[in-house]
Amino acid sequence: MSANAKRRRLTWKMVSTEAKLLLIGIPVFLWTMIPIYHMVLFSISPRNAATSGRLWPKEPTLGNFAFVFQQKHFYLDHFWAQLGNSLLIAISVGALTLAVSTAAAFAISRLKVRGGRTVMNLALFTYFIPAAFLAVPMYKTMGNYGLLNSQWSLILAMVTIASPYCIWVLKQASDKLPWELDEAARMDGATAMQLFRLVYLPLMVPSLVAVGTYALLLAWNEYLYAFLLLSKDSSVTLAVALGNFLAADDSPWELLMTTGLIYALPPAAIYYTFKRYMVSGLTAGAVKS
Amino acid sequence: MATVSFQNIEKSFGKTKIIHGISFDIAEGEFVVLVGPSGCGKSTLLRMLAGLEPITGGEIAIDNKVINDLDSKDRDIAMVFQSYALYPHMTVRDNMAFSLKLRKADSGLTNSRVTNAARILNLDPLLDRFPRELSGGQRQRVAMGRAIVRDPKVFLFDEPLSNLDAKLRVAMRAEIKALHQRLKTTTVYVTHDQIEAMTMADRIVVMHDGIVEQIGTPLELFDRPGNLFVAQFIGSPSMNVLKGTLRRVDGREWVEAEGRQWPTLIHTQTLDGQAVHYGVRPTDITLSSSGTGIAAKVIVVEPTGAETELLLEVGGAQLVVVMHGRTSVRPDDTVHLEIAVDKTHVFDRASEQRLD
Numbered sequence: 001m002s003a004n005a006k007r008r009r010l011t012w013k014m015v016s017t018e019a020k021l022l023l024i025g026i027p028v029f030l031w032t033m034i035p036i037y038h039m040v041l042f043s044i045s046p047r048n049a050a051t052s053g054r055l056w057p058k059e060p061t062l063g064n065f066a067f068v069f070q071q072k073h074f075y076l077d078h079f080w081a082q083l084g085n086s087l088l089i090a091i092s093v094g095a096l097t098l099a100v101s102t103a104a105a106f107a108i109s110r111l112k113v114r115g116g117r118t119v120m121n122l123a124l125f126t127y128f129i130p131a132a133f134l135a136v137p138m139y140k141t142m143g144n145y146g147l148l149n150s151q152w153s154l155i156l157a158m159v160t161i162a163s164p165y166c167i168w169v170l171k172q173a174s175d176k177l178p179w180e181l182d183e184a185a186r187m188d189g190a191t192a193m194q195l196f197r198l199v200y201l202p203l204m205v206p207s208l209v210a211v212g213t214y215a216l217l218l219a220w221n222e223y224l225y226a227f228l229l230l231s232k233d234s235s236v237t238l239a240v241a242l243g244n245f246l247a248a249d250d251s252p253w254e255l256l257m258t259t260g261l262i263y264a265l266p267p268a269a270i271y272y273t274f275k276r277y278m279v280s281g282l283t284a285g286a287v288k289s
Numbered sequence: 290m291a292t293v294s295f296q297n298i299e300k301s302f303g304k305t306k307i308i309h310g311i312s313f314d315i316a317e318g319e320f321v322v323l324v325g326p327s328g329c330g331k332s333t334l335l336r337m338l339a340g341l342e343p344i345t346g347g348e349i350a351i352d353n354k355v356i357n358d359l360d361s362k363d364r365d366i367a368m369v370f371q372s373y374a375l376y377p378h379m380t381v382r383d384n385m386a387f388s389l390k391l392r393k394a395d396s397g398l399t400n401s402r403v404t405n406a407a408r409i410l411n412l413d414p415l416l417d418r419f420p421r422e423l424s425g426g427q428r429q430r431v432a433m434g435r436a437i438v439r440d441p442k443v444f445l446f447d448e449p450l451s452n453l454d455a456k457l458r459v460a461m462r463a464e465i466k467a468l469h470q471r472l473k474t475t476t477v478y479v480t481h482d483q484i485e486a487m488t489m490a491d492r493i494v495v496m497h498d499g500i501v502e503q504i505g506t507p508l509e510l511f512d513r514p515g516n517l518f519v520a521q522f523i524g525s526p527s528m529n530v531l532k533g534t535l536r537r538v539d540g541r542e543w544v545e546a547e548g549r550q551w552p553t554l555i556h557t558q559t560l561d562g563q564a565v566h567y568g569v570r571p572t573d574i575t576l577s578s579s580g581t582g583i584a585a586k587v588i589v590v591e592p593t594g595a596e597t598e599l600l601l602e603v604g605g606a607q608l609v610v611v612m613h614g615r616t617s618v619r620p621d622d623t624v625h626l627e628i629a630v631d632k633t634h635v636f637d638r639a640s641e642q643r644l645d
Binding site: 178180181183184185186187188189190194198199202203 | 339340341360361362366367368370372373374375376377378387388391392435439
């Protein structure tokens, strides 16, 4: 009897825990899924049925996708070029940010370059000013360099915005690498560059993947700077092109959503591809802690 | 093989001076152990020899060539770290071959060196494993293998056994000693464990607060400690030391401490009435069966099997005595002590230097 009661109390406790989790989980799930559901719903609805308010279209179609891929609408004239631009810019920003911030973090954390920490703190200080406030000065600066309308202007601007955070994250991560590894490598005859290439980089892979993905997605999702710095239809990114859909009174919502859905797929793919690299524990076995 | 020479080595971190002019020479093929309590500067001295720490003053020479301004990699030395410092992303083989790879040695030579080192250290079956797949002792052996492969002029060991459990430590101690006997490479070994120092060293350098207290073979340090610090640091359990006054009357000499007369040999450097420390090792005291000698009260009896350790009280002081075999002595018994008079040590109270 008493054992029975105990089991029942336990069950009640488990149920209440479960209930609390559900109470948090369900809203979060809805919060995330409803916009995506809407996007999917619009993208498989024919034009006139898009805003019908039904939970599932009467005649679902993939026609919108064909429409987008074949660039059959005024707003979509440069779809493939713009998708290409987005990719090119995002990948360039990811790669450049990685190069800059890895080198900086290595110099600050491992080579202990004099004044390195000050530089990092100054760089982080830029985050006190919202990026939006810096848009106009950045526009002027790029104008001074004659880079307006060149995709380089957006790449450089995004690298500038992404780098301080990336340097900081990488510096924190590399501070955790055992210092004896550097000393062992130096005694083994490694130069600073060899130390960087043969010991530092392989051990930083998880952080590099995380930081690279961050910079890449930041550039992929960027709207404001892309809108300001680029203006030719054939050179803007898809994010800007999506914004342009709203310029007209009767926007083709189903095409906007279809394009948006397509635009959202690469980040999801990137995230799931690289997730498994973002594991810790790569340095296990280096030193006894 | 090579000689190493330290000349007036000084080291400061900022305004804090931690090594105050150390000089000594290490002969070819010698196994020298730097030993001392934490913070005595032994690791710093080793790191200066390794080139990991700049030298504030003085000169370090390897084979009579001053190496102060040479990079670590150009000093032809290999170091084994306390924490092993294995490259976690490389296999055992790659860890060991790393230095040769950096030197662009040809692969035949690299292979034969790695195979040879692996054979010496019984690492053959582990060559393709990663450090994380190895036990502590195996990692330590890989770290040694990495040093052997280099075939350097000097091996440096920085507390290499501190991270191992007690049993493994004893085994690795013997392994390192055997390795040295086989390779005969000049070795500098840092430890805070005086047993390690005693068992492994050809010569021991005892350091304390940034100076060298004494240099000598293990048994020299044990038998004739040059000062009170060395006397108490070397030996386990450590030497019994009593504060007393030296008396010399009618060609007889003894130390008066705790109201008793403690026997000593005749000294040439002492004066009647001189304040001294009187030292005698726990193994140099025996219990007298005749009821003569200094009376002491037994406080604790600690049998360890082959030996029995007694904690005794004489006046206000406590003494440790190590007896061979077993004893029927019980706490609160009174025993009488016989002291091996030729194995007593007397140190001046003020200077703490040995008096002969």
